[in-house]
Structure formats: C-alpha cells, structure tokens
Amino acid sequence: MKKLIIISSYLIFVSLSQAQFYNFNEPFSHTYSIVARDEETGELGVAVQSHWFSVGSIVSWAEAGVGAIATQSFVNVSFGPEGLRLLKSGKSAKEVLDELISKDEGRDFRQLAIIDAKGNVAAYTGSKCIEVAEHRIGKNYSVQANMMLNDKVIPAMSEAFEKTKGPLAERLVAALKAAQNVGGDIRGQQSASLLVVRGKSTGKIWEDRLIDLRVEDHPTPVDEIERLLRLYRAYEHMNNGDLAIEKGDEQAALREYGAACDMFPENLEMKYWYAVSLVNINKLDEALPLFKFVFEKDKNWIELTRRIVKNELLKVDEEKLLKILSVAGN
Numbered sequence: 139m140k141k142l143i144i145i146s147s148y149l150i151f152v153s154l155s156q157a158q159f160y161n162f163n164e165p166f167s168h169t170y171s172i173v174a175r176d177e178e179t180g181e182l183g184v185a186v187q188s189h190w191f192s193v194g195s196i197v198s199w200a201e202a203g204v205g206a207i208a209t210q211s212f213v214n215v216s217f218g219p220e221g222l223r224l225l226k227s228g229k230s231a232k233e234v235l236d237e238l239i240s241k242d243e244g245r246d247f248r249q250l251a252i253i254d255a256k257g258n259v260a261a262y263t264g265s266k267c268i269e270v271a272e273h274r275i276g277k278n279y280s281v282q283a284n285m286m287l288n289d290k291v292i293p294a295m296s297e298a299f300e301k302t303k304g305p306l307a308e309r310l311v312a313a314l315k316a317a318q319n320v321g322g323d324i325r326g327q328q329s330a331s332l333l334v335v336r337g338k339s340t341g342k343i344w345e346d347r348l349i350d351l352r353v354e355d356h357p358t359p360v361d362e363i364e365r366l367l368r369l370y371r372a373y374e375h376m377n378n379g380d381l382a383i384e385k386g387d388e389q390a391a392l393r394e395y396g397a398a399c400d401m402f403p404e405n406l407e408m409k410y411w412y413a414v415s416l417v418n419i420n421k422l423d424e425a426l427p428l429f430k431f432v433f434e435k436d437k438n439w440i441e442l443t444r445r446i447v448k449n450e451l452l453k454v455d456e457e458k459l460l461k462i463l464s465v466a467g468n
C-alpha cells in the first residue's frame with residue numbers, strides 16, 4: 139500500500155512501512171554545513187546554511203570540551219543532544235556516529251557529522267539523501283551537504299576552510315561563503331548560524347559558548363552571518379572598553395572603543411562611548427563632533443549624557459557638561 143506525503147514543495151510516494159520511521163512533525167534541513175576544531179585553541183564549532191527557517195536551532199550542536207555535531211537532511215534532531223551525551227561518556231566521534239546511525243531506521247535519509255574535543259572526526263551521508271549529497275573529512279573538520287545545485291560545493295568548502303587563516307569562526311564562515319559562491323543549495327538561501335565553544339569547559343556555560351549567531355530568515359543569510367560576526371568582533375572591543383572603565387584604565391578604554399568605532403563608524407553606541415572616553419582623558423574638543431553626530435541622530439543620548447555624570451562614567455564639571463550638551467542644538 140502506498141501513501142502520498144507532501145514535504146514542502148515535493149510530492150513523495152512512500153510505502154507505509156517506510157513512513158513508520160519518519161516523524162513528519164520534525165523539521166527538515168537540506169543544507170550545507172561544517173563542523174571543525176581549531177588546532178591551536180581547541181575551540182569547536184559548527185556553521186550551517188539552508189533554504190529552511192531557523193536552521194541553526196535544529197542542525198547545530200556543540201559543547202565546550204566535548205564536541206560539535208551537525209545533524210541534517212531529514213533531520214533526526216535527537217542526534218544532537220544524544221551525540222553530545224555519548225561523547226561526554228568517553229566515546230570517540232566514530233563510535234558515537236556508528237551507535238546513532240545503527241539504531242536509526244531512517245538512516246538512509248540522514249546526514250550526520252561529529253567532531254570530538256580531540257579532533258577525531260566522523261561523518262555519514264545516507265544513500266537516499268537528495269543529490270547532490272556528500273561529505274568530506276579533513277584534518278580537524280568535516281564538510282557535508284545535500285540537495286546542492288552541483289558537485290562543486292564540498293570541494294569549495296574544504297579548500298576554503300583549509301586555506302583561510304585566522305580564528306575558527308572566520309574560517310567556518312569562509313567555508314559557507316565558498317559553498318554559496320559555487321551554487322549552494324539548489325533551492326536558494328534562507329537561514330544560517332554560527333556556533334563556537336571553548337576547547338575546554340570552564341564549568342560556566344555563559345563563558346564556554348563563545349559565539350552563537352543566527353540568521354533565521356534572510357535573502358542572503360551567509361552575507362548576513364558574516365556581517366554579524368564582524369559586528370561581534372567590534373563589540374568585543376566594546377566589552378573590553380567597559381572592563382577598562384571598571385578598572386579605571388581610561389587609556390585602554392579609549393583604545394578599545396576607538397577600535398570598535400573604526401569598524402562601524404555609523405554605530406551610535408560605539409561612537410558615543412568613544413566620545414565619553416575622550417572626555418575622560420581631557421580631550422573634550424576631540425569628543426564634541428562625535429557627541430554632535432550622535433545627538434543629531436537620536437536625542438535620547440542627550441538625556442543619557444546627563445545621567446552618566448552622577449555615577450562618574452562621564453567625568454565632567456557643570457561647565458564641561460553644558461559644553462557637551464550645547465552641540466545638540468535645538
């Protein structure tokens with residue numbers, strides 16, 4: 139007996155016996171992704187793009203000191219948390235993958251990649267994944283894709299990751315960009331995500347998850363995830379500036395806020411705190427044009443300027459405060 143099942147824009151005839159292992163309430167993710175480990179820092183990461191809403195919420199799994207997992211195609215979401223649990227028990231990436239796949243009746247439709255904290259890698263592409271579907275394992279990484287426009291995607295991802303220099307996050311994004319540049323998903327683009335965790339756990343989840351960026355629905359999600367990563371780097375400077383202020387190191391705060399401002403010169407938050415830092419090291423005249431720019435864009439910053447004098451984030455007397463506020467005009 140045959141049964142007609144509608145999956146997105148596809149009509150698929152399957153036998154009832156085949157349909158038993160599907161949970162059609164679970165999402166699908168025909169996509170391209172990479173799992174990897176940074177050889178120097180030990181950081182672990184996953185990056186993914188798909189023509190599917192919120193792909194990062196189902197494909198990407200990682201835990202500091204444990205490993206990273208990408209589960210995709212006709213997704214068995216349990217592979218993520220269960221795979222991490224098995225890795226924590228001491229099993230290698232290959233042992234975990236073999237166990238997960240062997241127990242899954244829908245294995246022919248699955249695609250799975252795992253890297254453990256030691257850099258061991260294992261990957262699997264089911265025989266019934268939609269073409270073009272394949273994976274490639276390299277040193278400290280695996281790239282995998284299904285429902286691709288052509289067979290250039292996997293080689294492009296592999297080459298980009300191996301040749302790109304810099305932090306793990308930037309190398310992961312480079313792999314996504316390379317995939318998209320040669321054709322990517324045959325259906326187009328919709329969402330992307332980037333997840334990077336520490337190589338060793340500190341026991342503090344909020345510190346172990348280094349980067350967690352998602353683009354849920356966007357016409358060019360890979361470009362957007364790249365922009366968000368650059369913005370993340372700029373805000374790293376902002377955070378360092380805040381820490382410098384806490385420690386009373388105004389010169390360091392100036393450097394950090396200035397670096398962020400250079401990266402995103404139109405960002406009001408960055409420009410404002412850069413101006414505050416200038417004032418605090420007695421460079422009021424240099425700060426005034428920055429305040430003027432911010433005040434003209436959004437007058438709420440004028441009121442904030444008054445408020446931060448009280449707690450000494452802005453160290454000025456009444457005369458200097460009035461001079462700053464005067465650039466606001468009417």
